[in-house]
Amino acid sequence: MSMMEEKVPGHTGRSEGGNWPWMHIIGFVISILLTLIALRLVLAHAMGPAGLFVTIMVLAVLQILVQLFFFMHILEGGGPRWHLWMLTLGFIFVFTIIAGSIWIMTFGAESY
Amino acid sequence: MSVMQGSLFNHPPSRVGGERVEHADHPDPNLWIFGFWIFLASDLVLFASLFATYAVLHTHIANGPSARQIFDVTGFTAETLFLLTSSFTCGLATWSMRRGQQGWLKAWLVVTLIFGLLFIGFEVDEFATNSMKGYGMSTSAFLSAFYTLVGTHGCHVSLGICWMVAILIQVFRLGITEVTARKVFVVSLYWHFLDVVWVFIFTVVYLTGVMG
Numbered sequence: 001m002s003m004m005e006e007k008v009p010g011h012t013g014r015s016e017g018g019n020w021p022w023m024h025i026i027g028f029v030i031s032i033l034l035t036l037i038a039l040r041l042v043l044a045h046a047m048g049p050a051g052l053f054v055t056i057m058v059l060a061v062l063q064i065l066v067q068l069f070f071f072m073h074i075l076e077g078g079g080p081r082w083h084l085w086m087l088t089l090g091f092i093f094v095f096t097i098i099a100g101s102i103w104i105m106t107f108g109a110e111s112y
Numbered sequence: 113m114s115v116m117q118g119s120l121f122n123h124p125p126s127r128v129g130g131e132r133v134e135h136a137d138h139p140d141p142n143l144w145i146f147g148f149w150i151f152l153a154s155d156l157v158l159f160a161s162l163f164a165t166y167a168v169l170h171t172h173i174a175n176g177p178s179a180r181q182i183f184d185v186t187g188f189t190a191e192t193l194f195l196l197t198s199s200f201t202c203g204l205a206t207w208s209m210r211r212g213q214q215g216w217l218k219a220w221l222v223v224t225l226i227f228g229l230l231f232i233g234f235e236v237d238e239f240a241t242n243s244m245k246g247y248g249m250s251t252s253a254f255l256s257a258f259y260t261l262v263g264t265h266g267c268h269v270s271l272g273i274c275w276m277v278a279i280l281i282q283v284f285r286l287g288i289t290e291v292t293a294r295k296v297f298v299v300s301l302y303w304h305f306l307d308v309v310w311v312f313i314f315t316v317v318y319l320t321g322v323m324g
Contacts, residue, residue: 090153
């Protein structure tokens with residue numbers, strides 16, 4: 001399949017040479033576990049609201065990393081990894097927009 | 113296998129004159145994929161603004177219901193599991209494609225589409241149930257922000273389903289070629305991206321909603 005590997009984008013040939021897609025299976029199991037843990041913590045009111053919110057956000061970020069590394073193959077492919085810079089820029093914008101909006105709207109929150 | 117014979121779009125190689133000539137203006141498939149990453153980053157910004165709106169407005173329920181009153185734990189958990197599973201099977205489709213297993217590629221894409229449709233079905237049912245109770249988009253700022261954010265994601269998933277069907281038809285007609293392989297890879301990136309966005313909707317909207 002060496003010709004196939006050259007034709008298919010994003011492939012380096014170093015991952016998952018075996019007959020089972022172990023990386024995908026591991027990623028899937030981890031993502032299901034993270035989801036169920038977050039759900040369980042919330043339904044059981046395992047901690048105070050602030051602590052609980054931070055915990056489930058951390059679980060969500062872990063889940064995103066699983067998606068990016070196990071499924072979206074962001075570290076594969078030769079050459080410069082420009083898409084990682086694009087992704088970083090995207091997340092900076094996301095953080096700025098969300099945190100900035102919440103912060104600015106705390107001023108005069110009673111008037112709208 | 114057509115890719116081995118160097119033919120694209122079912123033309124005999126002698127008439128096309130080789131892939132390099134046909135793709136002379138697009139020499140590197142990775143450039144196409146990078147272009148798609150730029151789209152994903154900008155789409156992320158769209159969702160960021162909707163998340164910001166929701167974060168600011170979710171306590172403004174006016175005379176309408178609160179998040180806790182309308183969110184159904186079984187429903188949104190099922191939606192989440194469907195989408196996570198479809199993201200996994202979509203990954204398996206790409207994995208099969210890289211191994212040249214055309215049959216498995218088609219099978220996993222079909223499974224992905226089925227889970228995607230189940231997800232959309234549950235979401236439509238959730239929206240319809242709430243609207244029937246009179247909790248529509250114009251009820252409160254909270255519900256406006258909720259329907260806009262979750263609905264925009266649902267539109268993305270619906271578009272993704274149509275797109276994936278189109279790519280599946282191309283794979284059936286042309287097999288795994290340089291062009292169809294790139295297209296399958298790009299649609300799978302889009303699908304995983306929608307899963308990423310959903311994980312945040314699940315956490316920020318639904319879990320936080322039933323929390324308090």
